[in-house]
Amino acid sequence: MPTLSSPPPTPTAARGAHDDRADTAFTRRALLRKAGLAGGTVLVLSAGGISYRAYDNGVLTAGDGGAYAAWEEWEAGSGPSALVSAAILAANPHDTQAWLFRITGSSIDLFADRARSLGSIDPFGRELVTGLGCALENLMQAAPANGYRATLRLTPTPSDPVHVARVSLAPGPRRRGALYRAIPDRHTARSAYAERPVAPAALAGMGALAAGLPGARVHWFDSQGDRARIGALMVAAARAVVADAQQSRDGFVWFRSSADEIQKRKDGLTLDAQGLSALTTAVAKLLPASSRSAGDRFWVDQTRKTQTRTAAAYGIVTVPDARDDAARLTGGRLLERIHLWTAANGLALQHMNQMTECADRELELGRPPRFGDALRTLIPEGGGEPLVAFRIGHAAGGEGRRRSPRRPAREVIA
Amino acid sequence: MSSRDGGRFGAARIDAVTAPLALVGSALGVAAGLLELTIGPSIRDWVGDKRDTTSLGLATTLLAAVALLATFELRRPRPRGEGHRVAVAIGLLVPALVCFTTVGRLWDVPGALLTAAGALVLSTTGREEYRRAFDEPHWRSGLLVLCGSFYIVLGATAAGVGGALGVIGGVLIWAVARKAPAGPGRRNALLLLGVLPFTLLTWWSVATPLLAIVTLLVGQGVIRDARTGTADSRWDRSSQAA
Numbered sequence: 001m002p003t004l005s006s007p008p009p010t011p012t013a014a015r016g017a018h019d020d021r022a023d024t025a026f027t028r029r030a031l032l033r034k035a036g037l038a039g040g041t042v043l044v045l046s047a048g049g050i051s052y053r054a055y056d057n058g059v060l061t062a063g064d065g066g067a068y069a070a071w072e073e074w075e076a077g078s079g080p081s082a083l084v085s086a087a088i089l090a091a092n093p094h095d096t097q098a099w100l101f102r103i104t105g106s107s108i109d110l111f112a113d114r115a116r117s118l119g120s121i122d123p124f125g126r127e128l129v130t131g132l133g134c135a136l137e138n139l140m141q142a143a144p145a146n147g148y149r150a151t152l153r154l155t156p157t158p159s160d161p162v163h164v165a166r167v168s169l170a171p172g173p174r175r176r177g178a179l180y181r182a183i184p185d186r187h188t189a190r191s192a193y194a195e196r197p198v199a200p201a202a203l204a205g206m207g208a209l210a211a212g213l214p215g216a217r218v219h220w221f222d223s224q225g226d227r228a229r230i231g232a233l234m235v236a237a238a239r240a241v242v243a244d245a246q247q248s249r250d251g252f253v254w255f256r257s258s259a260d261e262i263q264k265r266k267d268g269l270t271l272d273a274q275g276l277s278a279l280t281t282a283v284a285k286l287l288p289a290s291s292r293s294a295g296d297r298f299w300v301d302q303t304r305k306t307q308t309r310t311a312a313a314y315g316i317v318t319v320p321d322a323r324d325d326a327a328r329l330t331g332g333r334l335l336e337r338i339h340l341w342t343a344a345n346g347l348a349l350q351h352m353n354q355m356t357e358c359a360d361r362e363l364e365l366g367r368p369p370r371f372g373d374a375l376r377t378l379i380p381e382g383g384g385e386p387l388v389a390f391r392i393g394h395a396a397g398g399e400g401r402r403r404s405p406r407r408p409a410r411e412v413i414a
Numbered sequence: 415m416s417s418r419d420g421g422r423f424g425a426a427r428i429d430a431v432t433a434p435l436a437l438v439g440s441a442l443g444v445a446a447g448l449l450e451l452t453i454g455p456s457i458r459d460w461v462g463d464k465r466d467t468t469s470l471g472l473a474t475t476l477l478a479a480v481a482l483l484a485t486f487e488l489r490r491p492r493p494r495g496e497g498h499r500v501a502v503a504i505g506l507l508v509p510a511l512v513c514f515t516t517v518g519r520l521w522d523v524p525g526a527l528l529t530a531a532g533a534l535v536l537s538t539t540g541r542e543e544y545r546r547a548f549d550e551p552h553w554r555s556g557l558l559v560l561c562g563s564f565y566i567v568l569g570a571t572a573a574g575v576g577g578a579l580g581v582i583g584g585v586l587i588w589a590v591a592r593k594a595p596a597g598p599g600r601r602n603a604l605l606l607l608g609v610l611p612f613t614l615l616t617w618w619s620v621a622t623p624l625l626a627i628v629t630l631l632v633g634q635g636v637i638r639d640a641r642t643g644t645a646d647s648r649w650d651r652s653s654q655a656a
Binding site: 033037040041043044046047048050051052053054055056058059060061064065066260263264277278279282283286 | 469515553554561567573576620622635
């Protein structure tokens with residue numbers, strides 16, 4: 001009887017179909033396995049690339065190595081060179097370290113290294129010389145700590161703006177003051193500050209640091225209205241600086257974007273010192289170095305969203321004549337004393353000089369004095385001329401104050 | 415004499431030239447590492463201006479020691495097994511190339527010698543040996559060894575406890591790649607022990623969490639390979655017994 005069912009497949013046909021399916025399955029499985037292996041290889045190589053980038057750009061070793069050794073070894077020396085080791089840890093514009101020292105038997109001479117100028121950012125050397133004043137203050141603080149009685153003579157003249165000071169040394173009683181002890185803890189804090197006012201007594205205490213510094217004063221702006229007004233000026237000035245292509249370029253050349261560059265040059269602005277969180281700093285180091293325009297945008301954003309928004313108070317150091325180098329040196333000494341005082345008393349400070357940078361640039365190019373006038377209106381009649389500005393407050397996180405690179409004393413002693 | 419025998423004879427002759435090259439290169443490499451460790455800060459121009467010449471010296475010495483080990487393996491009369499020559503070539507080339515990227519001028523001579531030696535070994539390795547060396551389980555183990563090496567390099571550059579955990583973690587990952595501990599449970603535990611402490615301590619670095627994910631993925635593959643291999647060999651034994 002015939003059946004409707006198909007005849008049973010021959011063993012050969014059955015084996016053939018099975019083999020085809022098996023072959024297809026094998027091929028597909030093999031292909032998937034190969035693809036998985038290739039994908040794994042790509043992943044491992046990518047992880048290797050990221051690991052290498054992390055190693056090469058010092059993600060895990062921020063603030064270490066020869067470029068930062070000066071912060072560790074500052075008290076290791078003896079004699080006059082120990083004073084220079086303290087001086088080089090001073091605040092200075094863009095970490096340009098525009099200083100040179102000469103040590104003779106009983107004196108230390110300080111010279112301006114004008115080749116390290118900020119160019120169009122600081123066309124008249126205001127910040128450069130103020131930074132030298134900061135170094136002088138550290139040196140003067142270090143003198144009694146090392147058993148010297150120091151006598152300072154400011155020597156800049158229009159005919160010789162390079163030799164700016166001579167410190168004569170004589171044996172004296174050994175005394176380590178609070179400001180001296182704060183030297184290795186003084187760092188610029190660019191991060192957000194806590195919403196906490198700075199006590200009026202603290203402001204008064206810092207104002208009193210001007211004692212013995214003829215003509216130098218600090219003016220405080222801690223009311224909400226003043227902070228808003230100065231904050232808006234700071235943001236406008238930051239925008240003006242980045243809009244000026246020359247100023248933007250002159251600032252960018254001092255940005256050190258790789259760990260090797262930091263170790264080689266031992267100066268300049270670094271990602272580590274930008275006050276970013278550890279995570280953000282790591283991401284920024286892993287990514288390719290940012291362009292000038294990206295760096296400019298970042299600075300303006302930080303100024304607007306973080307720095308001016310969280311400033312507890314602004315301070316402006318004034319001197320009788322902000323164009324006079326001797327007055328700038330004296331104003332720089334006051335600025336450094338204030339910064340050391342904040343370090344010794346748990347406060348944070350950030351130098352913010354975009355307003356004076358814009359004012360000087362206006363003067364250089366003969367533009368209407370928009371920022372120059374704004375600065376003058378901030379200071380009461382008879383209060384002197386604005387030299388430099390800064391914000392203070394209580395640092396909100398640990399990432400606020402990070403060390404900046406330094407050329408060791410032996411590299412700056414002529 | 416067959417062409418294959420002729421190839422082996424040629425390889426032996428070339429090895430007679432390669433081995434001294436590799437020996438001198440790795441010995442100079444070790445010397446470079448020791449120089450970095452001892453007088454590194456005084457010769458920063460020669461060591462790529464590295465911030466931490468101690469870490470660099472340790473890493474250079476370690477990598478040069480790997481190259482030295484590969485040199486001794488090259489001189490071994492009987493190969494250890496499949497992929498022996500490929501492993502030797504990798505042992506010469508990886509230290510040479512890694513140090514080229516970071517050590518500076520001090521590595522120019524040892525790096526050139528090791529690269530030449532590694533290239534000579536590769537050029538005299540047979541196709542069949544390449545095929546065996548790069549089969550799937552070997553490949554996965556090799557990837558895991560690489561991951562362990564990345565841990566060691568990152569650990570060597572990180573300071574303090576974190577750095578030590580990175581180096582130890584890398585060695586533990588190597589042990590998993592070598593299928594040192596018995597049983598998948600122990601291998602998994604060892605893998606986690608190698609990966610997690612350093613990663614947790616440096617989570618913010620981005621690099622170590624990413625590396626941890628990749629290492630765990632590859633590590634699982636290696637552990638599965640080992641388990642399958644064990645199961646297969648058991649099955650083989652039971653089949654033979656039947």
